[in-house]
Amino acid sequence: MQPENKVSLVGRLQAMRETRFGAFVPVLLALAAIWIYFGLAVPLWEYWGDPDAQSMRFIFLSPRNIYNLFMQSAVIATLAVGITVVLLLGEIDLSAAATAGVCAALLGVLVLMGVPAPFACLIVMALGIVIGAAQGILVAYVGIPSFVVTLAGLLGFQGVMQKILPTGNLNVGDPFVRAFARVLLPDALGWALGILCVLYFAWTVLRKQSQRSARGLELDSPAATWGQIAFFGALVLATVATLNSYRSVPMLIVLLMVITALVGWVTTSTPYGRAIFSVGGNPESARRVGIDVKRIRVSAFAIVGLMAAIGGIFGASRFGSVSYTAFAGGSLLLESIGAAVIGGTSLFGGRGSVWNAILGALVIGSLGNGLDLSGAGAADKLMFSGAILLLAVAIDAVSRSGTTER
Amino acid sequence: MSQTKQSMGPTAPSPHLRVSDIHKRFGGVHALKGVNFEVARGEVMALVGDNGAGKSTLMKVLAGAHTADEGQFFIDEEAVSVNSPHDASDLGIQIVYQDLALCENLDVAANLCLGAEPIKPGFSFLPRFLRPLDDLEMEVRAQEAIDRLQVKTLKSVRAKVGGLSGGQRQAIAIARAVGADGSVVMLDEPTAALGVAQTRQVLDVVKRLRDTNHAVVYISHNMRDIFEVADRICVLRHGANVATWNKNDVTPDQIVSAMTRGLDKEAQNAA
Numbered sequence: 155m156q157p158e159n160k161v162s163l164v165g166r167l168q169a170m171r172e173t174r175f176g177a178f179v180p181v182l183l184a185l186a187a188i189w190i191y192f193g194l195a196v197p198l199w200e201y202w203g204d205p206d207a208q209s210m211r212f213i214f215l216s217p218r219n220i221y222n223l224f225m226q227s228a229v230i231a232t233l234a235v236g237i238t239v240v241l242l243l244g245e246i247d248l249s250a251a252a253t254a255g256v257c258a259a260l261l262g263v264l265v266l267m268g269v270p271a272p273f274a275c276l277i278v279m280a281l282g283i284v285i286g287a288a289q290g291i292l293v294a295y296v297g298i299p300s301f302v303v304t305l306a307g308l309l310g311f312q313g314v315m316q317k318i319l320p321t322g323n324l325n326v327g328d329p330f331v332r333a334f335a336r337v338l339l340p341d342a343l344g345w346a347l348g349i350l351c352v353l354y355f356a357w358t359v360l361r362k363q364s365q366r367s368a369r370g371l372e373l374d375s376p377a378a379t380w381g382q383i384a385f386f387g388a389l390v391l392a393t394v395a396t397l398n399s400y401r402s403v404p405m406l407i408v409l410l411m412v413i414t415a416l417v418g419w420v421t422t423s424t425p426y427g428r429a430i431f432s433v434g435g436n437p438e439s440a441r442r443v444g445i446d447v448k449r450i451r452v453s454a455f456a457i458v459g460l461m462a463a464i465g466g467i468f469g470a471s472r473f474g475s476v477s478y479t480a481f482a483g484g485s486l487l488l489e490s491i492g493a494a495v496i497g498g499t500s501l502f503g504g505r506g507s508v509w510n511a512i513l514g515a516l517v518i519g520s521l522g523n524g525l526d527l528s529g530a531g532a533a534d535k536l537m538f539s540g541a542i543l544l545l546a547v548a549i550d551a552v553s554r555s556g557t558t559e560r
Numbered sequence: 561m562s563q564t565k566q567s568m569g570p571t572a573p574s575p576h577l578r579v580s581d582i583h584k585r586f587g588g589v590h591a592l593k594g595v596n597f598e599v600a601r602g603e604v605m606a607l608v609g610d611n612g613a614g615k616s617t618l619m620k621v622l623a624g625a626h627t628a629d630e631g632q633f634f635i636d637e638e639a640v641s642v643n644s645p646h647d648a649s650d651l652g653i654q655i656v657y658q659d660l661a662l663c664e665n666l667d668v669a670a671n672l673c674l675g676a677e678p679i680k681p682g683f684s685f686l687p688r689f690l691r692p693l694d695d696l697e698m699e700v701r702a703q704e705a706i707d708r709l710q711v712k713t714l715k716s717v718r719a720k721v722g723g724l725s726g727g728q729r730q731a732i733a734i735a736r737a738v739g740a741d742g743s744v745v746m747l748d749e750p751t752a753a754l755g756v757a758q759t760r761q762v763l764d765v766v767k768r769l770r771d772t773n774h775a776v777v778y779i780s781h782n783m784r785d786i787f788e789v790a791d792r793i794c795v796l797r798h799g800a801n802v803a804t805w806n807k808n809d810v811t812p813d814q815i816v817s818a819m820t821r822g823l824d825k826e827a828q829n830a831a
Contacts, residue, residue, distance in 0.1 A: 371703075
């Protein structure tokens with residue numbers, strides 16, 4: 155018989171994952187490790203190794219690089235947010251990047267044909283929803299595993315994208331589409347938005363705490379309450395300060411944050427979101443309390459389709475073009491799934507958060523960016539990304555086994 | 561004293577749920593052959609029988625998971641029909657299956673309110689599934705449900721179910737059944753996978769259900785548990801009633817004998 159007080163590493167890991175903020179810890183540690191390595195260790199190493207160096211060059215942590223890092227990670231993050239929703243159900247979508255590619259290609263063609271860009275954006279978003287929902291119907295009602303349905307989608311949509319773009323590339327110069335990535339908020343507006351977000355966050359946390367107190371409910375410790383406010387405030391204000399010191403806060407990042415906040419709110423604070431988590435945790439339990447499990451599955455795939463379409467629009471805006479390799483034929487899919495999983499979303503369903511997917515996208519983006527700056531080749535990038543992904547899934551699997559063995 | 565095949569005996573309290581002459585066939589298999597069963601409020605009725613005796617089938621018929629081919633249902637002696645789990649639930653008949661069907665990834669409060677989450681007022685412009693959850697109300701309701709059953713070992717309703725013991729999970733599944741307006745709570749082998757301390761915890765919860773005027777149907781193979789919590793014991797064999805005894809009028813050996821061989825003459829005379 156095992157003594158009760160002996161806590162194994164797995165037990166600690168599992169216990170940490172069960173806490174309210176514990177799911178953020180592994181991805182934050184990974185991000186901190188990557189930033190410390192590329193931001194501090196590499197410059198120090200280069201400075202000491204080069205007798206002619208005049209000063210240390212903190213290229214990775216420079217505002218310019220951080221700005222680029224955010225922009226590079228935005229498309230991955232958009233797709234990762236959508237993929238997180240289906241992962242919460244214990245399903246997977248391998249066609250997200252190809253869907254994004256088809257939507258981006260269609261957007262390029264539509265604006266070229268003279269369709270007003272806002273209307274074209276709405277059309278491709280609707281297309282994304284239809285593609286996602288159609289795959290969801292095959293998964294939920296026909297009973298085909300999502301892996302197979304979306305693998306077929308991946309192959310099929312790669313072909314569709316090639317049909318739409320016979321040359322493999324299409325420039326998108328429409329000012330409306332380009333504006334998402336090009337428009338920068340004035341510095342003062344960036345600060346105002348950042349401060350407003352922090353104040354609103356602090357207000358909601360403190361208000362909830364006082365409501366808990368008034369109703370005699372268990373309270374968060376003052377350290378947890380003020381810690382989360384301080385952490386969120388520092389994160390937002392540091393981001394605004396960094397982006398402002400290079401250019402300014404890009405509209406693309408603001409939109410990404412708004413969309414993520416919306417999806418995050420829906421998944422955590424509504425009956426629909428609760429249904430997603432319950433279906434991911436125990437579909438039979440969800441079915442017995444009257445949740446329509448099939449509809450939930452279809453809607454989740456529709457959400458990932460919509461997010462893929464938005465990712466396609468963001469990508470077209472950022473690159474100023476749509477190319478086969480940037481979407482369907484490149485590494486976008488694996489990076490997006492990797493971002494969601496590295497963020498701590500379980501492949502087994504029922505655990506995860508869209509905010510973690512954003513952090514996961516930053517991990518993936520930082521790794522690629524740092525290796526690029528260090529002069530590493532594509533092979534190194536792939537190997538490092540693979541190792542980080544494996545580590546994330548291992549943490550998930552080990553913490554899950556801790557739960558099921560209990 | 562007790563019972564015969566057709567009636568529940570003179571000492572039986574006025575039944576809250578009563579079914580009579582229930583038949584259920586699966587193809588050529590006649591699983592229930594005119595079964596009578598009843599349970600009163602403030603009573604724990606044990607339902608026992610060997611494998612294949614028809615316990616699970618009867619339980620599923622009562623819960624609306626199977627529709628009876630023949631037979632009648634009465635709630636407080638008023639005829640009702642139960643053709644689906646929804647019908648049963650509307651009549652206050654709740655079942656706690658052996659697998660509990662809890663979401664381990666959700667906390668206790670979320671599990672207790674799953675499918676019937678309280679919503680914050682003032683968002684009627686949104687469809688219901690997109691209105692904001694009232695987390696605090698959920699916690700209050702969950703705490704009240706846990707307090708009613710006096711589950712003292714549970715430290716917080718914000719704890720994830722995945723981190724709880726088997727006994728605590730069973731208590732939460734029972735609390736969920738009771739919370740969903742359950743006047744009849746059916747428990748399927750609730751202590752089958754539990755250790756001694758956790759079994760004690762669950763048996764205490766069952767007693768509190770009785771004390772709070774619920775009608776409890778307790779299915780188990782464990783004679784010690786049955787004789788601790790049950791008021792009456794209904795024995796099924798080969799899909800038919802063997803007997804229903806008051807607990808004090810029978811011994812565990814007689815129950816086992818009735819389950820395996822039916823009633824011998826001596827027992828029949830006693831009944």
